[in-house]
Amino acid sequence: MAVHKKDFRVKLSLFFVLAAALLLSAARLALFLLNRDFFASLSGAELFSAFCNGFRFDFAVIALFMGPVIFLLNLPFKSPRWVKWWTGVWLAEWIVMAGFLIGDLIYFPKVNRHIAEEIIQLTNDWGFILSYMLTQTWLPLFLLLGLFGVAVWGFSRFTDKHYQARSWGIGKNAGLLLGIVALCVLGIRGHLGGGKSLGVADVYNYTSSPAGSVLTLNGVFTAYQVGRKGMVDVKNPYPPEQAVQKAQEQFVSRDEKLPDVNYPLMRQRSPAAKSEKQYNVLIVLLEGWHPYYVDGLSHHNFGVTPVFDQIIKDGVVFTNAYAVGQRSIVGFGAVFAGLPWVPGLPSFGYGLELAALSPMPRHFSEAGYYTFFAQTSHRSSYRLCALASYLGAQESYGWEDIPQLLPYKEEAPFGYDYDLMMFAADKIKNRPNPHFMGMLFTGITHEPFASTLPQFDKYPYDSWEHGFLNTLSFADWSIGELLKRAKEDGWLDNTIFVFVADHTSGGPADDSLQNHFRIPLVIYAPGLLQPRRVEHIVSQTDLIPTLYRLTGLNPVYTAFGRDMFEAVPGRTALVSDGFNVGLVTEKGEIRYGGGKVISSKAYADDFDAEQTEEHLLALDKAASYLLNNNRWYNPAFDAPDKEKNEH
Numbered sequence: 028m029a030v031h032k033k034d035f036r037v038k039l040s041l042f043f044v045l046a047a048a049l050l051l052s053a054a055r056l057a058l059f060l061l062n063r064d065f066f067a068s069l070s071g072a073e074l075f076s077a078f079c080n081g082f083r084f085d086f087a088v089i090a091l092f093m094g095p096v097i098f099l100l101n102l103p104f105k106s107p108r109w110v111k112w113w114t115g116v117w118l119a120e121w122i123v124m125a126g127f128l129i130g131d132l133i134y135f136p137k138v139n140r141h142i143a144e145e146i147i148q149l150t151n152d153w154g155f156i157l158s159y160m161l162t163q164t165w166l167p168l169f170l171l172l173g174l175f176g177v178a179v180w181g182f183s184r185f186t187d188k189h190y191q192a193r194s195w196g197i198g199k200n201a202g203l204l205l206g207i208v209a210l211c212v213l214g215i216r217g218h219l220g221g222g223k224s225l226g227v228a229d230v231y232n233y234t235s236s237p238a239g240s241v242l243t244l245n246g247v248f249t250a251y252q253v254g255r256k257g258m259v260d261v262k263n264p265y266p267p268e269q270a271v272q273k274a275q276e277q278f279v280s281r282d283e284k285l286p287d288v289n290y291p292l293m294r295q296r297s298p299a300a301k302s303e304k305q306y307n308v309l310i311v312l313l314e315g316w317h318p319y320y321v322d323g324l325s326h327h328n329f330g331v332t333p334v335f336d337q338i339i340k341d342g343v344v345f346t347n348a349y350a351v352g353q354r355s356i357v358g359f360g361a362v363f364a365g366l367p368w369v370p371g372l373p374s375f376g377y378g379l380e381l382a383a384l385s386p387m388p389r390h391f392s393e394a395g396y397y398t399f400f401a402q403t404s405h406r407s408s409y410r411l412c413a414l415a416s417y418l419g420a421q422e423s424y425g426w427e428d429i430p431q432l433l434p435y436k437e438e439a440p441f442g443y444d445y446d447l448m449m450f451a452a453d454k455i456k457n458r459p460n461p462h463f464m465g466m467l468f469t470g471i472t473h474e475p476f477a478s479t480l481p482q483f484d485k486y487p488y489d490s491w492e493h494g495f496l497n498t499l500s501f502a503d504w505s506i507g508e509l510l511k512r513a514k515e516d517g518w519l520d521n522t523i524f525v526f527v528a529d530h531t532s533g534g535p536a537d538d539s540l541q542n543h544f545r546i547p548l549v550i551y552a553p554g555l556l557q558p559r560r561v562e563h564i565v566s567q568t569d570l571i572p573t574l575y576r577l578t579g580l581n582p583v584y585t586a587f588g589r590d591m592f593e594a595v596p597g598r599t600a601l602v603s604d605g606f607n608v609g610l611v612t613e614k615g616e617i618r619y620g621g622g623k624v625i626s627s628k629a630y631a632d633d634f635d636a637e638q639t640e641e642h643l644l645a646l647d648k649a650a651s652y653l654l655n656n657n658r659w660y661n662p663a664f665d666a667p668d669k670e671k672n673e674h
Contacts, residue, residue, distance in 0.1 A: 034193035036110060037203070040097045043117050047093055050121065051085040051245050052078070054128040058135060059242060064536035065139055066238050073234065077242035080233040083217055084248045087225050090214025091251070092120055098207050103200045105192030114186075115179050122175045124247055129167055131246030136491075137532060139237075139543065140353075140605055141246040227252050227606050230621065237538060237607065237618060237626055249606075262622035263371075263648050265641075270648035277597065277646070278589045280572075286583055290661045292653060293385070293585040296576075306555060306578050307522040308391070308464040309451070310570075311506070312362055314355065314441070314472045315532030316547050320499055324547060331485060331500035334507035335547070338526065342551035345561045345591060349544045349600035349611055350530045351568060355468075356409045357603075358529030361567035363387055363466060364418055365586025367601055367650040369608050370620070380417060385660045387571050389419020390582040391464040397421065398463070401429070401451055403442025403470035415466060424450070439477035439498075441470030444505035452512035471505075472498045472532070495533055520554035523577055527567060539628055540609045540616040544602045550591075552577070564611060565591040566600040583664040587650060601646045610643035619643055 055078060059066055069077070100113040131142050195203075217225030227249055230240045271291045279285070284297040318324040323336035324346065351361040352368050360366040360375035364384050373379045388398045399422040400415035402408065406425030415423045426442045429450045435443060451467055471479065476494030478484055483501040486493035506526070513519035528546035535542055548565065550556060555577065569588035575581065576590050587601070600611040607620035615634035618626040627636045653659045 032189055032191035034191060035189070036101050036193075039110075039114065040101060040207075043093055043097055044089055047089045047121060047124070048082070048085055050125055050128065051088065051247070052081070054132065054245060055081050055242065057132055061132060062136060062139075065538060066242060068236065068538070069238050069242070073236070073239050074242070076233060077239050080230075081243045081245065083233075084225065084230070084244055086214045087217055088124075088245065088247045088251070090211040092124070092247075093117060094207065094211035094214065096120065098204060098211070101200075101203055101207060103195070107186050107190050110190055111183055111186055114182055118175055118178050118182075122171050126168070126171055127247055127250070128245070131250075134246075135241075139538060140241055141244055141249040232621070234625075237604075237620075240606070240620070240625070263644055263651070265644040265648040267648055267652040270645040270652060273642065273645040274587075274649035277599070278587065280589055280593065286664070287661050290585065290653075290658055292587070292649075293583060293660055293664070295583045296581050304521075305462050306552070307455075307462050307518060308396075308525070308574055308578060309455075309522055310362065310466045310525040310527070311509075312358065312466070312468040313502070313526060313528045313547065314469045315495075315530060316472065316499070316502075316528035317531040317534040318545055318547050319534040320496065321547050329496055331496050332503045334503045334510075335526070335549075338506070338510075338524075338549055338551050341553070341558050342524075342549045343556050343559055343561060345548040345550075345565045347562055347564045348527070348546055348548035349540075349564065349566050349602055350528065350546045351566065351601070352603050353530045353543065353605070355529045356411075358567060359409070359411055359414070359468070362527060362529070362570055363415070365568050365571040365584070365588060366654075367568055367587040367603075367646075369601070369603050369647045369650050370606060371651045372654055375414065379654065380414065382654050382657045383660045383662045384418065385571070385585040386417075386419040386665065387574075387584070388415065388421075388464065388466070389665065390575075390580060390584065391578075392419055392421055393582075394580055395460060396462050396464045397458040397460040398465070399423070399451075399454055400466040400468075401425070401447055401454070402468035403429070403439075403444060403447045404468075404473075408441075411468065420466065422454075433480065435477070435479050436481070437477040437479075439471055439479070440475060441473040443479065444469045444471045444502045445508060448505050448509035449512065452509060452516065455513075455518060456516050468529070469502060469505075471502050474532075492533055522552070523555060523574070524551040525549075525570065525574070526551065527570065538626075540602055540611050540618065543604065544600070544609075544611070550577075561591065561594075563594055564598045564600050564613060568601075583661075585660040587646075599642065599646070601643070601650070608643065608647045610639060610646065612639055612642075615639060617643055619647070 096113055096117045100110065134142055215224055217229065227244065230243050234240050234243055275291055278292060279294055282296050283294040285291065285294050287293055320329055321332045321335055322329055323332065323339035351357050356375050357368045360368065360379065364387060366375060366379070366384065392398045398420045400412065400420040401424040402411055404426055406412040406427055408425065412423035412425050429442070429446050431443070432446050432449060447467055447469060451465055455463055455465065472495060474494065476498045478488065478497065479501040483504065484497050485500055486496050488494050488497070510519065513522060527548045531543060531546055566588055568586055569591045571584060571586040572589050573591045575584065602609045602611065607618050607625060609616060609618040614631040615627065615629040615636070617624060617636060617639045619640065624640055
C-alpha cells in the first residue's frame with residue numbers, strides 16, 4: 028500500500044505551540060495541587076482568572092523561545108533534514124523547559140515564589156547544578172533524556188516515511204512567515220497597544236494577591252525576565268528626597284551626626300564614645316534556620332536544638348527579628364554590609380557592589396582587630412569569600428581550606444558546620460592580633476540534607492522537614508562545640524557572639540511576612556550582656572550599628588538600620604521576596620508590588636494600612652535611590668587620616 032506523503036510543517040508548528048502550552052498549563056496545575064495550603068485563600072473566580080490569564084504569560088514564553096524555531100522550520104527549504112533538525116531543536120527546548128519547570132516545582136515550597144534572581148547566581152555555579160542533577164534529580168533527568176531520544180528517533184522515522192516538501196509560491200510562503208512573526212511579536216508584547224512588552228509586574232493587572240500572582244506566572248517567564256536584566260522593573264512614585272528624609276528619621280540616632288550631605292544615611296556618633304574594654308566579635312550566619320524549629324522560640328518539642336535553647340536563655344534574644352530577603356546572598360549583604368535589598372536593585376555580588384559600600388570588616392581591621400570570614404561551602408559559592416575580602420576581611424576561607432575532622436556518613440554538598448567551627452576556633456587561637464572579628468556562614472542545613480553521624484539522625488529521612496531537623500541537630504551540636512572551645516581557649520567571656528539566620532526555610536503553611544521572614548537572632552555575650560528578651564522589631568540591617576555601639580567602635584558608616592537595643596517607637600522591618608516588597612510594623616504588615624498593595628494584615632485594631640503603605644514606599648525608594656545613584660557611602664572616609672575608628 029502506497030504511503031501518502033505531504034508537507035506537514037504548518038500542522039507541526041501548531042503542535043509545537045499546543046505541546047508547549049500544555050506543558051506550561053500542566054506545571055501550573057501541578058503547582059496548585061502540590062501547594063494547596065498556599066493557594067487556599069484564592070476564590071474560585073481567582074483560580075479561574077489565574078489559569079486563564081496564565082496563558083498570556085505562557086504564550087510570551089512560547090513566542091520568545093519557540094517562535095524563532097517555528098519561523099526557521101517554515102522557511103522554503105525542501106530537504107527532510109531541515110525539518111528533522113528544527114524539530115530536534117524544538118524537542119530539546121521542550122525538554123529543557125520541562126526540566127526547568129520541574130526544578131521550579133521543587134524550589135517553590137521553600138520560598139513560595141517562582142525562580143527569579145536566583146537564576147543569576149545559578150548560572151555562576153554550574154558545578155553544584157551538575158552535581159545536584161546527577162545525585163538528587165537523576166530519575167527525572169534520565170526520564171527526560173530518554174523521552175528526548177525516543178522522540179527524535181520516532182520523528183525521524185515518521186518524516187522519512189510521510190514528508191514531502193510543499194510547492195508554494197513566494198507570496199504564500201511570505202504570508203505564512205509574516206504571520207508567524209506577527210504572532211511572535213504579539214506574544215512577546217502581550218498586548219496590541221503601546222508601552223513596554225509584558226513583564227513580571229504586569230501580573231498585578233490581573234490579580235491582587237501574592238498567591239494569585241504566582242499561580243498566574245510561570246517559572247520560565249520570571250527567570251528570563253529577571254535574569255536578562257539582573258533585576259525587576261518597579262513602580263514606586265514616591266519622591267526620592269522625601270523618602271531619604273523619612274529613612275533618616277527612622278535610622279539615624281539622636282547622638283549621630285551626618286558628615287556629608289551627599290550621603291544622607293552615612294553617619295557617625297558624636298561625640299565619639301570611648302570603650303573601657305575591647306570585645307571580640309564572632310558572627311555566625313545560620314543557613315535557613317526558621318524559629319518554628321527552635322524549641323526555645325516556638326515552644327514546640329522537636330528536640331534538636333538543646334544548645335541553642337540554652338543560648339536563648341543565657342543571651343539577649345530578639346523575638347521579633349526579620350531577614351531582609353529569602354536568599355543567602357541577600358542575608359549576607361544585610362548582616363555584613365547593612366544592605367537592604369528591594370526590587371530594582373541587582374543582587375550583591377552581581378552588580379550591587381559596584382556602589383561604594385560601608386566596609387564593616389575593614390572598620391574592625393583598622394581598629395586593630397584580626398578579621399576573617401569562613402564558610403562551609405566552596406570559596407566560589409555565591410562569591411562570598413571574594414565579597415568578604417571586598418568588605419575588608421583580612422582572610423577568607425571556604426571548603427577547600429577546612430579539614431574534614433569526622434567520619435561522616437554522607438558527603439554534604441555545602442560542607443559541615445562542626446569542621447567550620449573548629450577551623451574558626453583554630454584561627455582565633457593562633458590569631459596575629461589580641462582581638463578578632465570573625466564571620467562564619469554555616470551550610471549543613473542547606474538541602475539536599477546529608478546524614479552526618481548516626482546520633483544526629485533523630486528522624487527518618489522521609490520528608491523535607493525530617494531531613495532538615497536531622498541536620499539542624501548536627502548544626503546545634505556544632506555550635507555547642509564552638510562554645511566549648513571558646514571556654515577552653517579563654518575567649519568566651521570577652522566575645523560578643525551573634526547567631527542570626529540568613530533567611531528562613533520550611534515552617535508553617537502561612538503566607539504572612541511574619542512567617543516567611545522572622546528569623547532566630549540572639550546576641551550572646553556572657554561578659555557583657557545580661558540575659559533578656561527584646562520584643563520590638565529588628566532587622567538584619569540593624570546589626571552593624573549595634574555591634575559598633577557594643578564594641579565602642581566609632582567609624583563613619585552607612586547601614587539601613589539602627590542599634591537593636593534602642594527601643595524607639597515606629598521600628599519596622601523592610602523585606603523583599605523578589606518581585607514584591609513588604610513592611611512589618613508593630614501593628615501590622617503590608618506587601619506591595621506592581622504599583623499597588625497586594626496584601627495587608629493587621630496585628631492590632633489601630634493598624635493604619637494607608638500610613639504603612641506610605642512608609643513602605645518611602646523606605647523602598649530611599650534604598651533604591653541611594654544605591655542606584657551611588658550615594659550610599661563615601662569611600663573617602665576610609666582614608667587613614669580620617670579619625671573614624673576611635674575606640
